[in-house]
Amino acid sequence: GGSLRNPAAWNNVYGFRPSQGLVPSGPDFEVFHAQMGVEGPMGRNVADMALLLDVQAGYHPQAPLSYEKQGSFLEGLATAATGGRIAWLGDLSGHLPIEPGILDLCEAALARFTDVSFLTEPLRPD
Structure with missing residues (x-):
């Protein structure tokens, strides 16, 4: 773990590890190995990461664990999290x-x- 967050932190950028399947990856040589890590964004700031995640995320027919994203991550930043x-x-x-x-x-x-x-x-x- 930490292959997105740690290298980002060591280089003064942000890294985000999304849930399994949000960003499709593969095809891999076997499904179990594909679950060992996830693809995700790194960026200069949270807005950069949200924009990149909007591009990366979604269903892909060659990635059986992938799924469709709901909405835009970048637009989601406009709503303040409370509670x-x-x-x-x-x-x-x-x-x-x-x-x-x-x-x-x-x-x-x-x-x-x-x-x-x-x-x-x-x-x-x-």
């Missing part, structure tokens, strides 16, 4: 080693979502 829930794993109660300052930075960023009525909840899997 929702964000699950936050953090360091899984000390189970993951995290460099000092990283958790504080992430929690400060998550706190900004309260300005647009998002609720951030710590998630502790069983």
Whole structure:
């Protein structure tokens, strides 16, 4: 994982990993291998990525996991997101080693979502 997001972050651009099948890929030599990764956009900003995703996304008959997109991603940016829930794993109660300052930075960023009525909840899997 991270083949879209990590290289983008290392190069000061944005990367977005869409759901499986949104961007068709292949044909591959077998269907299982095709599920190991996804195609997606990288761009200088979110609007660039949305524009590229509008071009990339959709059904293709040679990609059995692909499907039609609903609407335009670029047009969707015009509508402000308000209200929702964000699950936050953090360091899984000390189970993951995290460099000092990283958790504080992430929690400060998550706190900004309260300005647009998002609720951030710590998630502790069983």
